[in-house]
Amino acid sequence: MPVMMRPQLQLSDAQRRVVQHLRIHGPTARVHLAQTLDINAATLTRLTQQLSALGLVEETPASPVTVRGRPTVPVSIAGHGGWSVGATVHPGWLELAVIDFRGQVLFEDSRPFAQGDPKVFARTLDERLRALAAERGFMRGRFLGLGVAVAGYAIGGDRNRRSVVDWIAPWDDIPLQQVLESVLDMPVWIENDAAAAALAEYYRPEIMSRHRSILVFFLGHGVGGGLIAERDLFVGEFHNAGEVGRLFPGDQPRPSGIDLLQTLRHAGAEASSLADLEGLMDSHRAVFDAWIERASAQLATAVHSGVAWLDPGAVVISGALPRAVLAALAEQVEAHCGRLFAGYRAPTPRIYASSLASKAVVLGAALTPLHDVLGARG
Template structure:
């Protein structure tokens, strides 16, 4: 994938604030005629025409067919985000395998791939990823357009406020305090964004049409091998002073029961189940229903204060329960937390956030990693 020297690794797409505002409006509201865009954004018609023509020339927006008639003259043609405007890739490392996803500019996942991988060296990870991305580029014609960058989601918190230097889980110890953007960027030769896996999951959840179109701020919990979270505030990632906002795993020390998928696996094993990965939980939903229900009751109680704290500080429009767990388990946790919040908030007259269960499952992390370059290029900084 290498295309140039290390010093040249910058996003290829630089947008103005008016261009970003239009893209975000279209992402949130869906296809919209120029006249309505101008009204919503306080722009005059000439400015709107000029800016949308620029976006169209970049391939980032396109006109859509419209059945609406205006009575006379040309019908109002809606503009929409154009997926062909570019593509980005996301990657994450699991024990024993490497996962890759590609998304287009609209945020639509185009493919999801995985390969066996066990080497803990980040340079070897970069080389394996480079080889696999080259193979995917050769196989898929849609990837001949503008490449916007690579996002890598990692299970580790930032050190010294540097998103590119992190303390990782034990099996990724060689990644600790390494300049990951330089290491990966030097091998791959592309712009690289490093994100915590909970933050990446939050980005994926927020870009779902039913979420981005309804809310400006969202709190996301991701339950997988550990427990993490991410915050979207006013349509942008909220990193925190030290870039560790959402590091909720600290609330649940590893020496005790935790609201994580690995914790559920442990309980299932203690109940006699032969299980070696999170993906096998779905096959135990009926045979071990009582164990899973008891675990969900306990986890909802554990998460209550974390959810409540996030709600009172962030005032989000929604809370999303995401993770590498079966859909029915995520649904059950969301239902339990909603019931807890409803009971506690009885008599509270202000609006309270909706609690949603994710439908992305374990893919949320790698999809969010792939969205990181697109978000970085288009986000409106307050």
């Protein structure tokens, strides 16, 4: 078996703690970092100097407000010390995103891709990345790796072997990491698409700064989910945590994007893909409203169960649906859960609508190598 490749960037536990604190809490003065992390000032200074030399942290301009004595200069996450790529395949097209170490998007791209062979996918991606490196100088940064989000669950407890959807049938039950790395000659991580979306939702600053654990429902061609538990992606013993689609049999109405698409077609709408949903919202408002009412009740039952078992700080309704639909679903799920949680005196999770929508999958794929570098993933 080929040796698992790893990014060139390797951080010590102490360095990871500093980076994680800055990522969660934002720019922080060294004196406060030392106090919060229980590290003496000299050690903290040395750590930030090391991280600065790697291009991972930088000093933030001091506040114009002056105080007695030497002003403190906060340090923050820098972007130029590393970059990573995320990619995924949709029916008929390929999507990729390049992010820097801050998690900010440097480049997004999509192109037609009808070939299901994973080696062709890898060669297509390799050609595009080489062109990007020449055009934008990405190779001057520190490359962390490539995350690939796959629509399919793990087989035999191996996250690199997947039972996949029909449009990528050649990806089924093969060692995907080894196959892709043999073509790309770079570190590759394979992740379920909904789990990748959960990672992207968690890395949103307004989520990460407030919560340690979140439950994410991703609605697209199917119904998927992901759980961030204590700031890590929880995968389960067989790497299939979040396979919530099993709660909604495909031969019955379910809260998925494809189900909404079929509902609209039955109502006479001309729609060939999820991309057409946005343009139908005005002309078929009643159909959307009825579907949202039904789907939100289904999701609320799953949310109620998930909250009882997992006690997350937040629930995020995400997916490849128009943002207005996600917002309406979140609002109605929250109303349903308000009734389900009635009389329960402990804190209950806040329910968010995703602001990332379909982009969550490819962004989460790109975040996977970065998440691994920070030591948060086993």
